[in-house]
Amino acid sequence: xxxxxxxxxxxxxxxxxxxxxxxxxxxxxxxxxxxxxxxxxxxxxxxxxxxxxxxxxxxxxxxxxxxxxxxxxxxxxxxxxxxxxxxxxxxxxxxxxxxxxxxxxxxxxxxxxxxxxxxxxxxxxxxxxxxxxxxxxxxxxxxxxxxxxxxxxxxxxxxxxxxxxxxxxxxxxxxxxxxxxxxxxxxxxx
Numbered sequence: 001x002x003x004x005x006x007x008x009x010x011x012x013x014x015x016x017x018x019x020x021x022x023x024x025x026x027x028x029x030x031x032x033x034x035x036x037x038x039x040x041x042x043x044x045x046x047x048x049x050x051x052x053x054x055x056x057x058x059x060x061x062x063x064x065x066x067x068x069x070x071x072x073x074x075x076x077x078x079x080x081x082x083x084x085x086x087x088x089x090x091x092x093x094x095x096x097x098x099x100x101x102x103x104x105x106x107x108x109x110x111x112x113x114x115x116x117x118x119x120x121x122x123x124x125x126x127x128x129x130x131x132x133x134x135x136x137x138x139x140x141x142x143x144x145x146x147x148x149x150x151x152x153x154x155x156x157x158x159x160x161x162x163x164x165x166x167x168x169x170x171x172x173x174x175x176x177x178x179x180x181x182x183x184x185x186x187x188x189x190x
Contacts, residue, residue: 013037017046017054019062024150027051041065093137106133114139117173121145122165126158126178134177 009015009030018041028051030036040046040054041062048054058065097111110133113123119141125134125148140146147165149157162176 009036014039016041018042018066022047022049022052089137089139093139106130107137110134110138113175113177117175119145120169121173121175122147122162122169123175123177124158124161124165125149126176127153127155128179130177130179 014037015031016039020040020042027049031038031051034051034053038052038054039056039058040052041058041060043059043062045059046052046054046057093107093111093114096105096107099105099108117123122144123134123138123146125131125146127149131148131153134146135148138146147157147161149161158176158178162174165172166174
């Protein structure tokens with residue numbers, strides 16, 4: 001399954017990796033042909049490997065480095081309209097959204113969940129294979145309505161996170177997404 005992030009990487013000829021940790025998103029996934037020009041900006045030197053070879057390396061305070069670079073770069077809009085990407089995400093969600101097979105497809109679960117939740121209701125995703133599906137395909141209608149633990153990816157965040165969200169917003173419906181797929185049938189996962 002390709003996602004919006006992958007589509008952006010596919011079209012990019014320059015990658016500015018600011019505060020990037022290869023553990024979060026392996027360079028072999030976004031630079032498989034090793035042709036991307038990479039600018040590495042971080043507090044520490046780059047962890048160089050065959051897929052991550054920075055052409056330029058800036059070892060500095062990331063915030064300060066980005067502030068200094070801000071006035072030196074110009075914005076160039078992607079000629080691909082945002083609507084094309086939006087339509088692609090919807091088509092991925094709809095692929096399998098009405099499939100009644102077993103086990104249920106992630107697209108079906110997320111489609112049905114989005115259908116029953118309001119725009120201000122909250123989804124808190126735990127860490128696991130399902131986190132990727134939620135992050136890629138579940139449409140957040142308003143800010144802070146889809147909570148996903150990234151960074152250190154704290155396992156078990158969904159239940160206490162959902163409880164806290166419900167205490168903070170008792171008028172909203174809150175869903176904790178937790179659990180993992182078995183090792184069988186993982187061909188759909190990236």
